[in-house]
Amino acid sequence: MPGVLWLAALFVAPLVIIAVISLGSLDDAGHLVLGQPTLDNYARALQPAFLPAFAKSLYYATTTTVVSLAIGYPVAYWISRYGGRRKIALLVLVMLPFWTSYLIRSYAWMIILRDNGVVNSALIETGLLADPIQMLNTDFSVILGMVYGFLPFAILPLFVSIDRLDQRLVQAGRDLYASGRGAFLHVTLPLTMPGIVAASLLVFIPALGDWVTPDLLGGADTTTIAKIVQVIFTSGRDWPYGSALGFMLMGVTIVGTLAGLRSLRRELIG
């Protein structure tokens, strides 16, 4: 598989360089010292102070994944079952907003959500609300922004899996369990499991590493751990320390993801 070779050459090899850097340190003049490998950066990254940011990241990513699946599954199902010849057009329509700039879309959300924004104005105008409610710069706006940003990454893999579903099996399931719900739980859901797994991966992992959405739509209290990594690399200009924290996060994410996948399979496929 040439893809493996590609990833090995252009991803793993560069990553090894960063791994070496993460064991280095900076001397007084700011030069990178790689001669005496040390784990100091890893010790420094193990900060209890970072736990709240890590918890925020987990919270955002988990919520985003659940909501994206909950919205994405019915929509993917609808496109697949009733899209007919227009399936591809409907899918392109899902992707179309994402061929514009992320930043400009975020600005649009700010205009919609801010205190004097579209939603608040509409609610006040119609008399449903006396004073504007704060939606922007909250956990709500961050999760909304993430769900918006990652929804297509749930819908597309769900679609390709649901679209493969053999309706005769679902029909058989309906006969067997005598209810649409039973057929869905025991036939449709397990058969589309590969799509659910793929969608979860494509939403959860990037959401865990997202810091731009909290930056743009979040507030003073929505800092994610990915932002901390970013800060250490940029304003901190400390590549060894940033790399170390980055590697620790990668380790936790991979182990957690693989364990999650395994238990998901066991639970749902048996």
Place this chain on the structure above:
Amino acid sequence: MSGDRKPPGVTFDDALNHKLAKAGWSRREFIARVGAFGAYAALTQLLVACASPAASPTAAPATPSPTPAGTTTAEATPEPTAEPTAVPEPEGELYVYNWDGYIGEETVAKFEDQYGIKVTYDLFPDEATQIGKLQSDGKGGGYDVSYPASTWMPAFIADGTVRALDHSLIPNLANLSPQWQNPGYDPGNQYSVPNAWWTTGYAWDPRRIDGDLTSWDTLWDPALDNRMAMLDDVRECFAAAAFRLGLSPNTTDLGELDQILASLAEQKPLLRLYTQDDIGDMVGGTVDLSHCWSGDWVQMTYEKARIRYVIPEEGSIKGNDVMVVLSGAPHPIAAHLWINFNLDAQISAENTNWIGYMGPNEAALPMIDDYIRDDPRLNPPAEVLAELVELAYLAPADLAKYTDRWTQLRAG
């Protein structure tokens, strides 16, 4: 389109002719210089140069991956012998690396028309990317001219990212006002030319907050809970708290830094956000008061004229950025030409009038829009300026003290 425009660089053309008359000297000097770059490039251990913020290419420890020294830079740098043919005249191209919108609307087109030099004007999304790119090969990442904050100059001079300027090619240096002739970060402007300068303070919407605000304390006022933003910038936030506490914004004393952190932690619950976009948050009405730079305030007033700005009485920061010619510049003559062009009184005034930031150009003052030039908050009198502090370059160990506290504050 430039035909009817007043050619700004007449004096420079004279200077260049003068220079060209001595072409032999100039060429020899240039060859020597380029040759030196070639050797230096070959010595450069790139990993170190890219990896460390203030890397000096000559003090390179072992690199983790084997690098054939010869091949490393062969593609990145022009062959030493290939360049000198371009010396007698300015090169036909120029690579500029700057923010979007940070130059007069027509400056690039006018320069191109006047000198027949094609300008490639590349952008960076944030300062970290800019600095990373300029240091990625230890000599400017392939660009001719860039606009770093002056804070970087000591590091850039020490590690050879920038080259010494040939002042005989920049006669418009005479346009600089006296206070910019000898800046602390680069005495005598040997390596850089100041471009634009600003103060830090805060802006507020007088329709939402009454009174004449004057103090940093306002940013800690519980009455403004959830209506304020601080800049998402470690040094500026620490400086604001330091001034409030009567400390130096460049302190490296651990006790003082802990005091500053405590003060910022006290402030955090009152903030709506740490902003990336103070202009948008103020104009859009997300906050009623925002920590900001003076030039950003000008941009705010374009949309909401009533917004006010103050340089707090406890003291504040003044900063500036500079134009530099990078040590690996493929088109050094054109680069000097560009700097000289931007120091022209007319062009400099056009830049200021478009971006809202004052320039250091005394000759440009008569052509700068009144509302910028005559506003003491944008162009403070000398005695106010003298009180303002410049952010100092911090060595890694000292910067780490800031980073540790800033990440704790933000993560908590």
Place this chain on the structure above:
Amino acid sequence: MTERPSRWLSGFAALTYAFLFAPIVILVIFSFNDSRRVFIWQGFTLDWYPALLQNDRLLDAVWITLQVAALAVVGATLLGSLLGLGLARLRFRGSGGVQTLLLLPMVTPEIVVGISLLVFFSQLFGWNGSMGQIALAHITFCISYVAITVRARAASLDPAREEAARDLGASAVGTFRHVTLPLLAPAIAAGAMLAFALSVDDLIITSFQAGVGSTTLPIAIYSSIKFGVTPQINAISSIVIALVGLALLISWRVGAFRGPSARPVDADAEEGSA
């Protein structure tokens, strides 16, 4: 096989599309804002569209972005599809390792990816950043997305179908072309669309790989935050939306959008009746 969708389901889908397009409506409206900035509505103007056509810097950035995206989509779709298919089909020693390898580009913080590739290219090849370097980086991080999407489909395919084709005398290549590929086509198309979206909007990794003359659109847009985003950016986005939307509308009207997804369904039907 055709049944009417429930009102609830259709209504839900309609709401979701409304959610997806809500900010796009705002975005388009503000492309007509009579102000240098996009924060508040100051009045109607058409000026930003002609201004856009004069703005060579922005148009160059669009062109570079599209070229990079084309390379990235082709490269990542090809490599990622094969990888996804292989992972779903072959049980080989080390397939667990390959699975982890596939996750790596997604779990690595973007700035780590960006810096590692920057160091790698400048260190080993002496590259100083270019469009090609950006494209290589994009292919690298897009492979995983394509592979995971394709695997989701390949995993639910019945290998018996390919075996049947082989038994009936089809060559390996023929089986792949006429049986496997059409079955995978929707997933490959979906993966390509994801790769395109990732490529045209990537900032962090791209900005570290950019060099002289390779400013992409996201870099230009983020660079403009510092001094204010102009409605020109909205105008560009609006044009993209309008062009793709128009193409969609035409295909919709013609009603003959026989995209790749139609074929495997037909194949199923034929097989079922056979």
